[in-house]
Every structure is written in structure tokens, then in C-alpha cells.
Amino acid sequence: MTIEQGFPGQRLHVLPRPRVTNALSQSGTAHLLVTDCGYFPEARAHGIYRKTGIAQAIVMVCVRGKGWCRIGDALHSVHAGQVLVIPPGVSHSYGAEQDDPWTLWWLHLAGEDLAELLGTAQMTGQQPVRTLSDSFRIVALIEEIVTSIGRDSSNASLLAASGAAWHLMALLSADPHARGSRMDIIDQAKEYLRNHLDSRISVEELAVIASLSVSHFAALFRQHVGMPALQYQTQLRMARARELLDTSDLPVRAVAEHVGYADAFYFSRQFKSIHRVTPMQYRRQAKG
Numbered sequence: 203m204t205i206e207q208g209f210p211g212q213r214l215h216v217l218p219r220p221r222v223t224n225a226l227s228q229s230g231t232a233h234l235l236v237t238d239c240g241y242f243p244e245a246r247a248h249g250i251y252r253k254t255g256i257a258q259a260i261v262m263v264c265v266r267g268k269g270w271c272r273i274g275d276a277l278h279s280v281h282a283g284q285v286l287v288i289p290p291g292v293s294h295s296y297g298a299e300q301d302d303p304w305t306l307w308w309l310h311l312a313g314e315d316l317a318e319l320l321g322t323a324q325m326t327g328q329q330p331v332r333t334l335s336d337s338f339r340i341v342a343l344i345e346e347i348v349t350s351i352g353r354d355s356s357n358a359s360l361l362a363a364s365g366a367a368w369h370l371m372a373l374l375s376a377d378p379h380a381r382g383s384r385m386d387i388i389d390q391a392k393e394y395l396r397n398h399l400d401s402r403i404s405v406e407e408l409a410v411i412a413s414l415s416v417s418h419f420a421a422l423f424r425q426h427v428g429m430p431a432l433q434y435q436t437q438l439r440m441a442r443a444r445e446l447l448d449t450s451d452l453p454v455r456a457v458a459e460h461v462g463y464a465d466a467f468y469f470s471r472q473f474k475s476i477h478r479v480t481p482m483q484y485r486r487q488a489k490g
Contacts, residue, residue, distance in 0.1 A: 209242050209243060209244065209245045209246070209248070210243070211241075211243045212240060212241060212242050212243065212245075213240050213241040213348055213352065214240040214241075214242075215238065215239050215240060215348065215351040215352050216237070216238045217236075217237050217238065217351070217355055217360075218355070221355050222235065222237050222312065225357075225360055226312060226313065228357070230357070230361050230364065231313070231357075231360050231361060231364050232313060232314055233313050233314050233315040233364075234311060234312075234313040234314075234315055234316060234319065234364050234367055234368055234371070235311070235312050235313045235360065235364060235367075236309050236310070236311060236347050236351060236360070236363040236364065236367050237258050237310045237311070237312050238258070238309065238310040239308065239309040239310070239344070239347050239348045239351050239363070240307075240308055240309075240348060241306070241307050241308075241344075241345075241348060242304075242305065242306045242308070243305045244266070244267065244303055244305055245298050245303050245304060245305065245306060246298060246300075246303040247298065247300075247303070248269075248297055248298040248303065248304070248306075249295070249296065249297030249298065250295060250296060250297070251294075251295040252293065252294055252295070253293055254291070254293060255288070255289075255290060255291045255292045255293050255294060256290065256291075256310070257290055257291070257312060258290055258310035258311055258312045259287060259288065259289055259290050259310065259311045259312075259316055259320060260286075260287070260288040260308065260309075260310055261285065261286075261287050261308060261309050261310075261311060261344075261370070262280075262285065262286045262287075262296075262306050262307075262308040263284075263285045263286075263306065263307045263308070263334070263337070263340055263341060263344060264280050264281060264282050264283070264284050264285075264286070264304045264305070264306055265282055265283075265305050265306070265307065265337070265341060265407070265410055265411055266282050266304065266305035266407065266410050267282065267298065267299065267302045267303050267304040267305055268280065268281050268282070268298070268299040268302045268303075268304055269286075269296060269297060269298045269299055269303070269304040269306075270296060270297060270299065271286055271288070271294060271295070271296040271330060271331070272294065272295045272296070273288065273292060273293070273294045273327045273328075273330060274293070274327070276328070278330060278331045279331070280296075280304065280331055282304075282410040282411075282413070283333060283334055283337050283410060283411065283412070283413030284331055284332060284333050284334065284413075285331070285332050285334055285340065285374070286330055286331050287320065287323070287325035287330055287332075287374075288327070288330055289320055289325070289326065289327050289330075290312075290316070292327045294327075307341055307344040307345065307348070308344070309344060309347055309348075309367065311367060311371075313364075319371045319375070320371075322371075322375040323371060323374040323375040324375075325374065332374070333413060334413070336373060336386075336390060337390075337411040337412060337413060338390035338391060338393065338394040338411055338412070339373060339390065340370060340373060340374075341394075341411060342394065342397060343366045343367075343369055343370045343373075344366075344370065346362070346363075346366045347363045347366045347367060347370075350362040350363040350366070351363050387412050387414070387419075387422065388422055388423055388426045388427065390412070391408050391411075391412060391419075391423065391431065392427070392434070394408070394411070395408075395431070395434065395435050395438055396438055398462075399438060399439050399442050399460075399461050399462055400459070400460060400461065400462045401462055402462055403435065404432075405419065405420055405430075405431050405432060408423075408431055419431075436472070436476075439461040439462055439463075440461075440472075440473065440476055440477075442460070442461050443457050443458075443460075443461045443469075443473065443481070444484070446460060446461075447481055447484055447485045448485070454466055454469070454470065454481045454482060457469075457481065458470075469481075
């Protein structure tokens with residue numbers, strides 16, 4: 203048995219269809235509109251069969267695990283670091299691999315310029331899967347879309363989502379086959395960590411997004427940055443914590459949450475191990 207949704211930790215946003223119709227008649231969103239979007243972590247037993255397809259294009263980015271897609275008589279494998287794009291109106295089915303289910307960021311797109319954008323990106327029913335050269339930026343854009351649509355369905359939120367979707371399609375179109383240099387990959391990983399200070403990102407997750415083995419990614423990161431990825435992440439989080447302690451009246455518990463520590467006591471121990479003082483002692487120190 204397969205299921206379409208219902209995965210622990212998922213995010214799922216679907217615009218009401220009357221709102222979709224309205225947005226497709228308005229300037230700014232008529233050319234490209236995100237109608238549905240979400241995040242399915244470790245989507246075990248995920249699968250869908252659509253005999254006639256749907257009116258929107260489906261864009262799915264696999265960041266962990268594996269899955270598959272069947273379009274016509276062709277079966278396509280989908281691995282971490284790859285994007286799957288299914289054009290509108292195409293009969294298809296897809297699902298997660300049983301032993302290593304995929305984790306997906308996904309969205310549905312509609313609009314007057316969708317066909318041209320898909321054509322420019324060379325994403326077709328015959329070639330629906332591509333290895334991404336810049337997974338970090340693509341994932342960040344879909345996260346931005348999910349956040350915008352999740353906020354509300356106002357014109358401002360839909361426009362923000364459309365802008366991020368345009369950027370995503372532009373990245374797919376600009377250089378569909380190039381692979382980033384090693385330094386580009388590490389710079390992208392550093393930027394991803396800076397933009398996710400409130401989340402605990404593992405080396406395995408960074409390696410998957412970069413389409414590298416864990417050992418290869420870890421060695422590259424240490425070589426180019428001079429320290430392991432998790433140590434770099436801790437430095438970023440502590441720098442932000444110092445800034446919040448210096449410039450706000452937030453309690454230590456709130457500062458800890460802002461930089462990704464659910465346990466304020468653990469945060470304080472980590473802070474003291476690095477700074478030799480507790481967060482409150484640091485706050486009372488004279489500075490400037």
C-alpha cells in the first residue's frame with residue numbers, strides 16, 4: 203500500500219483552487235504560480251499514480267534516500283541530489299524506495315510561461331531527472347517558497363513564492379549540465395549553514411545535498427575551511443548568540459532557541475566551554 207501524504211515532520215501547503223484561479227488572472231502571478239508545496243521527510247511508502255496527470259508541473263528535489271518515477275514505458279531512478287520534473291498533463295507514477303525512502307522538497311507550478319520555462323530548462327517527460335549542480339540554492343529556494351505559502355495566501359506571499367520559483371527555474375535553465383567546482387560546493391555549504399542557524403544540520407545531510415559521499419565532503423570541508431563542518435556550524439551559532447546577548451534583552455532560553463539549541467542548559471554548557479564564561483556572565487561584561 204502506498205500513501206500520498208502523512209509523514210512525521212512534514213510540511214504541506216495547498217492553495218484553495220478558487221484562489222489559484224484568481225491568482226492566475228492577476229499580474230505578477232499569472233505567469234508563474236506555486237499552487238502546492240511541501241517537505242516530506244523520510245517519506246516511507248510514499249507513492250502516487252495519476253492516469254491523466256495534473257494541470258501543474260511537479261518539481262521534486264530528493265535530498266536523502268531514493269525513489270523512482272515512471273512516465274510512459276520508461277522507469278527513472280531518483281537519488282539524493284537530483285531533481286525530478288514532471289510536465290503538466292502527463293500520465294505518471296512515482297514513489298519512494300522501500301529500503302531507503304526519499305526525503306523530498308517539492309512544489310507544483312502553473313502559469314502562462316510555464317511551458318517556456320520547462321523548455322528552456324530542458325526538462326521533459328523523456329528526460330525528467332537531472333543531477334543538480336547547486337543543490338543548496340535549489341533547496342533554499344523551495345524552503346523560501348514553503349515558508350511564504352505557509353504564511354498565508356495573500357498577494358504578497360504568492361508573489362514572493364513566484365519570485366523564488368522564477369529563480370529556481372532560472373537556475374535549472376542557466377547551466378543544466380555543469381558541476382560546481384569544489385570551492386563552489388564548500389561555499390554553498392557554508393552559506394547553507396549560515397542560513398540555518400536554528401537547525402541542527404548533520405554532515406550526512408550536507409554531503410547528500412552536495413551529491414558527495416560523507417567522507418569526501420567532510421575532507422573537502424576541512425581542507426578548504428580549516429575545521430570540520432560541525433565545528434564551523436558551532437562557531438556560527440555562537441557568534442549569533444553573542445550578538446543576541448549584546449544587542450537584545452532576550453532571556454538565555456530564547457537566545458538558545460534562536461541559534462538551534464532546544465535545551466538551554468546544554469547551550470550554556472557549550473557556550474561556557476568556548477568562552478570560559480556563562481551566557482549571563484558574558485552579557486554583564488563591559489564591551490566596546
